[in-house]
Amino acid sequence: MSHDVDEMEVVVGVKRFLQSEVIPRVAEIEAGDEFPQDILDKMAELGLFGMPVPEEFGGINLSLAEYVAIMEELAAGWSSLPSFLNSHCTVARILTLFGTDAQKSNYLPRLADGSGRGAISLTEPGAGSDLKSIRTTARENADGSYTLSGDKVFITNGMRAGLHLVLARTIPAGNASSTESNISLFILERDTPGFELTRLIDKMAFHHVDTAELRFENVQLPKESLVGGVIGKGLSQLLSVIEVGRIAMAGSAVGLARAALDTALRYSQERQAFGVPICKHQAIQIHLANMGTELTAARCLVREAVRQKEKLGRADMMASMAKVFATEAGINITREAMRVLGGYGYVAEFPAERFYREAPLYMLTEGSNEIQRNIIARGMLASDGPTLLGLV
Structure with a gap:
């Protein structure tokens, strides 16, 4: 990610939108049950649902650097916002790269303008x-x-999405069973008979982001629903784009950590103890120093993952490193923010309490961090692993 990304027009526009229309309302939205459709409508007007979609289909076709920078800004403004977009953009990216001409023409314009939100099952x-x-x-x-x-679980935007990409073990006509190589992705519209939302999952945070359990009961799909039109390409299609989702998740964790650090800094400069602002006390300064150092390192690693992905086309090991480090830094930084605020960090009146509840999700989603560490180890042991890390 180049240094200039932060000042690119689309990123600046997102910052203005967050400052004027989101950040002043976050506490109110979080305290209520009403879905913030007006905010999503504004995000659609800004083109954010079409970030990975080519311009010919109504998208804005952003670079990976721009995409990750925007996800960081959104998370810093209100950490639920990236969750409305990341899986949607994965769906759009897969159809852009691998969809048939008919699939692109049919679905990408709806995904780009936000009228058809996507979920990946x-x-x-x-x-x-x-x-x-x-x-x-x-x-x-x-x-x-x-x-x-079949059944799917933990599907982000599973209730409100109009379009699902469903990973399934494909059984060709005349065969009794499927092999591992026959896993495919299928396009499924929400109103298709036999498709049922069986449960919404109650979570410790991100209450406005629906997380669903889904059931497919003998759902009839036309042959045109097979992504790319060829059986057995599902895993390779996923693997080619899933690291983008992981880098974006890492960027989102950086955004959340930024918000936590900002809250802690401002509070430490305003709160008085023993006659001076608490930021003058060495114990508080140690917390702030740890937060700033870890946040800066996380952002640097995310940007290195973006650089490798853009340069090499694949960046499995570096994407996993960025996801592991940034998401666990987010947990550490939100915990430190709570300690800086003391008792006020534990009450809902201050956002530090929410940040602390939200941070663990990033560690668990887009592939758990345990899985990421397996990917990292395999990459390090590969013949070109040390070279990719710049160690030789």
């Missing part, structure tokens, strides 16, 4: 990050259509 009750173990099946019928059956 991967995780299952018995198969978390192990996507090769999914049990949802798409059985090919004699006429080339598919019958989709």
